[in-house]
Amino acid sequence: MKLKIAVLPGDGIGPEIVDQAMKVTKAICEKFGHELEYEYAITGACAIDEVGDPYPAATHDLCMAADAVLFGAIGHPKFDNNPKATVRPEQGLLRMRKQLGLYANLRPVVTFPSLLHKSPLRLDLVEGAEFMCIRELTGGIYFGEKGRKDEGNTAFDNCVYTREEVERILKLAYEFAMKRRKKVTVVDKANVLETSRLWREIAQEIAPKYPEVETEYMFVDNAAMQIIQWPKRFDVMVTENMFGDILTDEASVISGSMGMLPSASIGIHTSVFEPIHGSYPQAAGLNIANPLATVLSAAMMFEYAFNLMEEGALIRAAVNASMDAGVVTEDIADDKSKAAKTSEVGDWLEAWIKKQ
Numbered sequence: 001m002k003l004k005i006a007v008l009p010g011d012g013i014g015p016e017i018v019d020q021a022m023k024v025t026k027a028i029c030e031k032f033g034h035e036l037e038y039e040y041a042i043t044g045a046c047a048i049d050e051v052g053d054p055y056p057a058a059t060h061d062l063c064m065a066a067d068a069v070l071f072g073a074i075g076h077p078k079f080d081n082n083p084k085a086t087v088r089p090e091q092g093l094l095r096m097r098k099q100l101g102l103y104a105n106l107r108p109v110v111t112f113p114s115l116l117h118k119s120p121l122r123l124d125l126v127e128g129a130e131f132m133c134i135r136e137l138t139g140g141i142y143f144g145e146k147g148r149k150d151e152g153n154t155a156f157d158n159c160v161y162t163r164e165e166v167e168r169i170l171k172l173a174y175e176f177a178m179k180r181r182k183k184v185t186v187v188d189k190a191n192v193l194e195t196s197r198l199w200r201e202i203a204q205e206i207a208p209k210y211p212e213v214e215t216e217y218m219f220v221d222n223a224a225m226q227i228i229q230w231p232k233r234f235d236v237m238v239t240e241n242m243f244g245d246i247l248t249d250e251a252s253v254i255s256g257s258m259g260m261l262p263s264a265s266i267g268i269h270t271s272v273f274e275p276i277h278g279s280y281p282q283a284a285g286l287n288i289a290n291p292l293a294t295v296l297s298a299a300m301m302f303e304y305a306f307n308l309m310e311e312g313a314l315i316r317a318a319v320n321a322s323m324d325a326g327v328v329t330e331d332i333a334d335d336k337s338k339a340a341k342t343s344e345v346g347d348w349l350e351a352w353i354k355k356q
């Protein structure tokens with residue numbers, strides 16, 4: 001098969017972790033006889049520095065022409081600490097999601113046997129926990145009208161959802177549940193927010209169309225507690241943009257490290273595969289960042305963009321083997337002095353895949 005991918009490393013640790021995911025991607029293509037065509041493009045702070053735009057038109061064109069996008073991370077502290085900056089790296093990511101129509105962000109929360117002891121949660125709570133968080137990605141407070149008034153002394157961010165936006169994400173959640181354990185948890189704040197009441201109204205219309213699926217409604221504050229109190233209760237969790245952003249960072253502690261959680265952003269145009277973590281600027285260039293979330297995002301790319309399940313499975317097997325062999329970065333190493341470097345993890349995975 002011919003695979004055409006756009007590679008967007010972004011900022012901070014982005015280039016280092018994407019390098020490892022590319023080693024793995026190339027090794028898989030070689031092993032299975034796929035023809036890989038790829039091209040790099042800029043996005044984020046580095047694109048602002050180079051061309052003054054965090055998501056340049058040339059990058060968008062490349063993404064549109066590709067079959068899949070592999071994305072690293074974006075963000076830079078020089079913008080975080082400057083609330084007056086008018087152009088920000090994050091706008092690049094948000095525009096990419098919007099322009100590609102990526103309304104669904106699939107964030108699988110899983111545990112890894114060799115990492116169970118790294119979770120701050122008790123073993124019996126996390127062992128066997130496995131759920132899919134489906135985060136709406138192109139609506140809500142992230143994309144509503146925002147601004148200042150009263151000479152800058154009052155600020156507002158509108159949270160807006162249309163029926164169409166809510167329907168398509170909820171339907172997707174039910175379709176996923178049908179292929180899984182048949183339970184959907186709709187997370188909202190319907191006791192306070194009008195947008196949440198629209199979500200709940202629409203969920204109540206859709207739920208009867210999936211009689212085999214159990215529907216559970218949960219307020220987001222309660223969900224934040226349940227995720228760490230009893231994560232095994234969840235199968236498919238579906239929620240709006242910002243709630244999903246926050247809850248999945250929280251859920252990453254179940255796996256033991258932020259550096260382990262991949263994601264797939266799917267929708268209308270080319271899908272994007274990206275780790276859920278950020279650009280970790282403190283570690284940029286140090287060759288210490290955990291590349292596994294990006295490597296696992298590449299596994300999702302094979303599965304979701306190309307329907308190549310065996311390829312995805314081999315990447316997952318490689319990741320498990322590297323953890324069993326203790327070839328892991330310092331965030332998940334038992335003995336930090338013996339931790340592997342980012343590039344060593346990538347080399348090890350590449351060699352392991354070639355040996356199979």
Ligand code: IPM
Nearest residue numbers: 074075090093094245276278
């Ligand atoms: C994520 C990130 C982004 C988000 C930021 C970088 C804009 O936190 O992908 O979860 O909030 O969506």
Ligand code: MN
Nearest residue numbers: 245246249276
């Ligand atoms: Mn986030």
